[in-house]
């Protein structure tokens with residue numbers, strides 16, 4: 255084993271991060287290079303960005319009070335505060351539950367840091383409690399989150415380098431258990447053998463919504479493996495490498511097509527009206543509605559070092575590292591993550607280049623604001639974020655290799671076609687995703703507006719992550735199309 259002095263690395267370097275589970279031995283003061291492989295990025299050969307083992311389902315006894323209060327919200331079937339047709343009894347039940355949360359002691363978090371999996375479960379439990387708390391408040395009342403939630407949630411979030419809000423990792427990556435008591439094979443999750451651990455509504459629809467993303471993550475394991483093999487070949491870069499990469503890209507297009515089929519399969523188990531009216535409001539972030547979130551208790555002694563959070567977008571599969579990895583690997587991110595695609599009102603459809611030439615690419619836009627998708631990286635587990643950074647810093651980018659070889663005869667041309675096929679597959683995934691968003695959000699929102707005497711505001715059509723969604727999704731899709739190197743899209 256080779257040792258490098260720890261102080262020679264910046265604190266945000268991936269080698270400076272704690273290992274995914276600190277029950278692994280760490281030698282103080284030295285960088286752990288025992289497995290400079292996917293493991294350090296918490297990406298598993300068998301389960302990709304999902305953990306290979308069932309995530310922790312309950313915190314140790316010391317934090318049982320949090321688990322109990324979450325259990326109570328679920329078993330009491332608390333109703334959304336915005337639901338106009340609920341009776342006084344329902345409102346009082348929610349109000350009693352919120353008082354119970356308010357009266358919880360501020361539990362210390364220092365000992366949670368013994369293990370990454372315990373920290374993850376803490377983030378899930380506290381974020382879920384916070385969303386139950388906020389979303390049961392009747393409309394018009396101020397949103398004031400009590401110190402019993404804000405202080406531990408901010409402490410845990412700081413440690414995990416995550417925003418203090420429900421993320422895709424909380425409701426998809428780490429929110430599953432096996433359906434069967436004796437899971438198949440080595441106990442690695444199987445596409446059909448999953449169920450969710452925690453749900454707001456207890457409905458099959460909500461479960462299917464999360465599981466459709468989980469299944470996409472698992473099918474994506476083959477995509478990650480093809481990326482790895484391609485990168486090995488890019489290192490060699492000879493004629494055989496061109497042939498092999500052509501083959502890998504052809505297979506990658508097939509995997510992406512499967513992701514699209516899995517995406518469309520959400521319709522089998524999740525009803526659009528149930529999704530729009532019953533499920534989605536629970537996990538909306540602070541930027542999806544007008545009412546500001548007040549984090550109480552940050553002036554207290556226990557809150558030392560904590561700051562008022564600014565990143566409070568709701569969970570979105572825009573936080574899926576798999577889709578980001580595909581974008582980066584294919585070189586599409588320069589287009590689909592263009593800084594002009596911010597997801598807000600200022601979003602413009604301009605992408606860096608609409609050129610179809612194989613040799614030219616316009617310089618990236620100069621707008622300083624982060625694109626929505628780049629901002630979503632802040633909501634990913636930090637090891638996955640580092641993985642994407644590592645992928646993006648590759649010295650031998652695939653796209654450049656394809657461009658360099660495009661003019662070198664039949665094999666170069668076959669390579670370019672295979673590359674374009676993978677991009678077309680990703681563009682078609684985004685086409686179909688727009689169909690899904692129309693079915694699940696735009697359609698029900700329109701119907702709700704027609705059926706209501708009230709005129710619904712523009713925020714109705716904001717994404718969970720707060721985007722001006724129709725425009726944003728089309729911009730990302732068009733950016734993907736623009737990344738193709740030939741007129742095949």
Ligand code: HEM
Pocket residue numbers: 463466467470471517520529569570571572573574577627684687690691694695716717718719720721722723726727730731
């Ligand atoms: C009923 C199912 C779904 C709905 C209603 C839905 C809705 C949305 C919305 C509204 C956005 C805009 C960003 C925001 O503000 O949140 C978004 C973005 C996104 N969603 Fe979904 N989504 C669904 C399923 C999925 C699934 C299963 C995946 C795959 C893992 C996925 C991947 C993405 C990605 C990657 C983005 C970022 C935009 C892009 O890269 O094209 N979505 N989704």
